[in-house]
Amino acid sequence: MSDDSRQIAQLMRDAGFEVSEAAKVALFRPESIAAALVSPRGALIRATEAFARETDRRWLDREIIARAARSRTPLLTSVAPEPEAPAGGGSTGAAMFAYAPAGMAAGWPLPADFLAAAAAAPEAVVVVTVSSALAARSLDEACRSFGLSGLQSRVALATIRGGGVKPAAEALGISYHTAREALAEAMKRVGVSRLPALVHHITSFAFGLVPDEDAAEALADQWGLTPRQAAIAVLIADGLSRSMAASALRISEAVVKKELDQIYLLLDANSAAGLARRLAEANALRWITQATAGDMGFFDTSAEPVQFVRRADGSRIAVSDYGPKTGKPVLVVHSSLTSRVVGRRLLRALQGAGYRPISIDRPGFGLSDTHAGMKPGEHDPYATAAQDALLVLEKLKIGRLDVVARGGAQFVLALHRRAPELIDRAVLVNPDPHSAASSRIVGPLGAFKQAYLGNPALIRTAAGVIGRGLTYERTLRLLQASMSGSPADELAIRDPGVVRDYFHAQRMFSTGRIAGYVNEQTDFVRGSKPGPIPGTDRWRVLVAAHDTMHDPIQVLDYWREVLPDAVFSLVEDGGRLMALSQPEKVMAALDGD
Template sequence: MAAVMQPGKKRTLAAGPATGEPGAESLLASIARVSEDAPAAGAPLSLPAQALASAAFSGSGRLLVADPAFVETFGPDPGLEAAPALGAYRLVAKVCKDGSVAVLLIAAPLVARSWPLSPAVAAAADEAQWVALAYHPFAHPSLIRRACEGWRLTSLETRVVSALLGNDNLRAAARTAGVAYETAREAIAAALRKAGARRQADLVRRLHMAAGVGEFDLAEIGLLAPALGLTLRQAAVCRLVALGLTRPEIAATLQISEHVVKAELKRLFESLGVRTAGALSEVAVQASVLLAVAGADNLAHAAQADELRPLRLLGRPEAGGRVALSDYGPASGAPTFLMHSALTGSLIDRGLIKALQRRGLRPIAIERPGFGLTDPPQGEAEAAVARAAADMALVVEALKLKPVRLLCRGGEAAALRFAETYPHLFAGGVLLNPFRPYEVDTRWDGLMNMAKRMISTQPQLIEPIAAFLVRRASPKSMAGILREAVKASPSDLAALEDPRILADYVASARLAALATPWGFIQEQSAYVGWRPQAVADGRAWTRLLGEQDVLYLPGEGDEVWDGALPGHRVIRVPEAGRLIHASHPEMVAEVVAGLT
């Protein structure tokens, strides 16, 4: 197996050797040509629409127009006391109607042209001097529930956490939740343990992640300080509180006394209008998300995508880190693990989900190490394959599942390893258009095969190509790239005419690199020289092949898979292509349901 190229070790994009191998510039130029947007700044960022509120103001700070969420949060006449310099933006901590504090991102309309403003506010931008955007997810009970469900909190734990978000201390939260203080204390302790949080302030940050924003970095102090009008030391204290550090730990980290930390916290509470470390963490998180919005064109805010993705997060008890998955239910269904492709995450085509559910199955999409919100392991590609299989076993144990079926659009190495290592948990698998080893692959036409050729001959360029794709991950660009990639397949092009199928695929592709492109980099590196290991009996497996697949010629690689999975079933579908899961969901679901 090829060694993983660790993120951070930059590669340059060079032309191929004189042997006729493609140069990276030609591939990237082809991708840029079909991208409909300019390169985006920042990693893909998706926000739940109901967490956003926006308004437009006159030069004197008078409210001109606001969306209902803004009025509900700040009242009918909030006013704008402090505005940034022209051409810049700033953050303001503002007291809400309910007494909590929310952060506003403020700028001139020209600066804010890529922000997710409501239609009414965007329409008033020409007459406005300033526009303001708030990100305040925990003003919405539905998002609090989503965040708590993401960490698999019980109903009692959710009640106490919800109450704590709106109160100054745990005793007040216990009264709001209608439970005894000791019960509330035990519930919070359980929530901290499940979320892997050190303290309540750290729990706030992790709840934001599960509410819909996904992985994000707290803003660096060099950005946080000027944006919120703080000193660098105050910004550092604010950031460390949000990370869950205690006062002694903050003092040791910053090499200052605990007395100074206490004094800085007092100033922070006064200047930002908060009263607790949890509320301070909330300000730090909101500010970080809004700073990411201000600096990123790579943004989508669609509640629909978040509603479709029932996110769950599991801690790895021994290996460390977390595993992310989407559990589509129902709990009574036969568990079916969906293995995503190298370019997508755990948001699965909803037509396929419904088709599987109609047949009594419970689709569960697990993000492999380094994809989406699942943490990567340390080590080389072989470690990632073993970790992916162990993560699958962890999900079976945590959710108390019966042996699972596998439906694989990618991750063949992990699927085979799971079946080999945990045969008592494996109930059969379907491989959709599985990988063919490069040594037997002869198809090189089109955009995807240009990339495939580049990866197989110049693997040192996988990392810069991944970074380039992340910068082209806006929804519009992803749609253009996808259409170009499958244009040789009439079936796939026809499928993409369905706005639902296109939207689901694009949203899932943006999830893949939500935290890091590590998963894509290591898997593509590992595929250089990979062949499936032979099993003694392959009758539990089925290969389902769309013969319009733009990646491979029909029949190519059959001898490899016949040797690896003796006795396995092969189904060829002439009228289907690479996207067979979306174009023929009923057929795919029927094959999965028939596994025995």
């Protein structure tokens, strides 16, 4: 462990708990995972809904079950052809499975009742599959997230199932030309230039948020590919041509072709698109068997809608449009400690008052990519975030809106500078000044602020350590330590719903997506007070009297100089979590004259 890591770990211990050195985790769509609990002889004990609905017992290999019951590591394998061709025609070949003793699967991202049954039968074996054939709903949602039309989605899904354009066209009863056109437009919307990359993007996101860095290792473990074959497979699945892959690996195109023939045979794939699907499945299955803390494991898209908007360079911006479409648009801005997830109390209050909440992950947060070449301390992260927001709002055909910012005030200023006519009314809740302007050092958050000021290099280290150790229980303990002394916040975190909303808004950090936090915290440390900004007479600033992060009087003085035209309120019974736990105060400010 480095000196920086030790310092961060000590700060966490001072807050009352240990932080593990666990690796990154993956977040899965629960409906994309099918699991069964079986006896060592293969008798079915329990199955998830997806497994019971979409599979039959011919998928279970008794010989592998018997070996798995005695194994000390999960057995990753392909098992049997599918009993029936999937809807839409074509064949997806063998299905990928993981087999493990029940005790070994205790931390896998599976439903709580299933894990409880496994714990009660330690001699049993857990069998898990992530076959694309079983993820119809997840694949549909992934297509919608990327903005594909009905025809584009149908053709893309048929291509995933059938392995190519021709079988997809035949399965759908459309012409080859129509299918090609639909896929070409789908590739534009997803931001890729080749069919395998389209398949890989959609299939991967159908499983959830699964890091790609171990994809080659997954192929080697699962299918016995050589390192060179695995490297070729990853490049082809990512959309490179044979010649491009050959150039990247410094081998001849003839060698790539020869290796691909063997790869297709080993992976039971007959095309580059089929190879891309296989890679996504192998990677997802490997991450399931590595995952821990089942509470962390699920990515609930039904509660958190997501769609992607593409930048000119093909990178993506994640946005949640909660609707209804007929409501007045209001941009809900996240803090540098969270992502775009809007707390349920605030969401219900806004929708109940006739608003259409929209939330955007700023660059490097949540599911939004960073901007290429923009390093911490070397660019203005809020200016690039404002650029993203304008692109998203243009895509949504929104020319004017209100803003509610739960932190992220610097981003709102940047958006106002870029498009002063865009913002009608704005409510800034507990806006943060730059770090040197706030003298309060209270609790873990204050300790981190002080540590960052003394050594900005700690920011990246802290984000990695804390993110990897993120669970619901640790989030609760950190909140309890951080909010001590604030009556409003101490009351708020007694509500499991408030804690869970906060936890959900932080979960993406656990996957290693920390660049946005690092960029903005670096700017807090190195930044300075902006000059006065006119034209904000319809802005309201709410500052909690019991903000555990900053001295409220210092915050009021700071922002009154920056926003001389805004209306300020010191909320006597407010706390740091005011936007989450006291939405009525936000609504009163938003709807006030």
